[in-house]
Amino acid sequence: MTEWLVKRFVKGYADTADPAVRTRYGQFAGIVGIVCNILLCLGKGAIGLVSGSVSIVADAVNNLSDAASNIVSLLGFKLASRPADPEHPYGHGRYEYLAGLVVAALVLAIGINLTWSSVQKILAPEPTEFSGALVAVLVLSIIVKLWMAAFNRALGQRIDSDTLTATAVDSRNDVISTTAVLACACISQAAGIDLDGWAGAAVGLFICVSGVQLLGDTVSPLLGQAPSAELVNHIHDKIMSYPGVLGTHDLMVHDYGPGRQFASAHVEMAAEADPLESHDLIDNIEQDFKADDGIIVTLHYDPIVTDDPEVKDMRNWIAEQVRAIDARLTIHDLRCVPGPTHTNVIFDCVRPVDCALAPGELRERVAALVQAHYPRSIAKITIDESYVSSEQ
Structure with missing residues (x-):
């Protein structure tokens, strides 16, 4: 289903290296998330209020905040697509990282709020009504959130987006929390004990842990994390594949957002060779990186005595x-x-x-x-x- 939706609603979906296509992917994922989460919030909210379940109401509020997160993601992709200007010559791609950071902060805030509400329910328990409608809404929510987790993970991997990956993790957390709420509701009904507050507290703590992990993952690229070993090896091996290159070193990679990477390195070549030919080869390597990988690479020529x-x-x-x-x-x-x-x-x-x-x-x-x-x-x-x- 995900592939069908992408082909139908994302123009130029195959060219994921194009920043405009990445923006379309992000905007489409945001719209899908907003619609799904608002519908789930309305359904759970109605059932939670009727049944008096704090964990279901908290789960509904969680879906509402997820919709807010989707709006933030949508805005982040839109801002990240803005072209470079004199004040930001490397573009605005890091807006996407900032959007992921806001989503992570919202996840953490949701976890704290859910834990607090559940503790209050434990200290002052209230009866919870069990019904077939309650079970139906929670089961439907689990199915929808499973699909949303797979949907956002697939799109996040396709365009290498930390924001969509964070959204996928948030959807996975929702599956776990809703499953726990449903299980405790069934156990409470069968055993005659009220586990609603305890279920909410456990789910809230789990969401808090996930929020902290997501914050670490999204802050890292903003602080200037080291490039991946795969990218480093790819750049090294590609430079070394050209005849006449004896070695390469001093590689630096600067990340200004997905699809906006700049790199520099030194290339060792024989000092006895024609410098014009060496310079021409370096120019060709730089152009090949831009055409093949979308990376702007600047190479410095180091002459090496070989005779x-x-x-x-x-x-x-x-x-x-x-x-x-x-x-x-x-x-x-x-x-x-x-x-x-x-x-x-x-x-x-x-x-x-x-x-x-x-x-x-x-x-x-x-x-x-x-x-x-x-x-x-x-x-x-x-x-x-x-x-x-x-x-x-």
């Missing part, structure tokens, strides 16, 4: 030694400047942010290794911090 066997052997030896300290350590831009009394060995060493050695300690240790193996040398080392995930 000096002594420098090559030294580079390989030092690279092996730093890997023995930490397998994630790498070196680049090594060059030698000979002098009458010693040779300056100049290079950069890339240190992961969670390396056991502090930058100064790492510099001293590597310099000592180099000078012990090459007595007439002095190591001039720049410690670079890695700006990508240490998982790769």
